[in-house]
Amino acid sequence: MSSVMPKEYYRVLEELQTVDFVLLELSLYLDTHPDDPHSLAQVQQFHLRRQGLVQQFETHFGPLLEYAHSPTTAGWPWAETPWPWQV
Numbered sequence: 001m002s003s004v005m006p007k008e009y010y011r012v013l014e015e016l017q018t019v020d021f022v023l024l025e026l027s028l029y030l031d032t033h034p035d036d037p038h039s040l041a042q043v044q045q046f047h048l049r050r051q052g053l054v055q056q057f058e059t060h061f062g063p064l065l066e067y068a069h070s071p072t073t074a075g076w077p078w079a080e081t082p083w084p085w086q087v
């Protein structure tokens with residue numbers, strides 16, 4: 001499947017990937033610095049940002065994950081849109 005998606009698709013997906021990278025790096029840092037209040041606050045901040053981005057993406061472009069992690073109103077939209085790794 002080869003599909004050209006709107007620019008907003010790529011923008012939101014790239015921002016989501018960036019936030020996921022930040023959360024991964026913060027998690028690794030907190031493994032060795034578990035009491036760092038600044039990093040703990042950043043995790044919370046980026047976690048909330050990620051939730052907003054996922055909601056924005058899924059509202060406009062369909063689910064990011066299979067396995068029923070994403071709410072669906074009708075049908076099985078996972079198979080209807082290009083998957084993130086297909087664009």
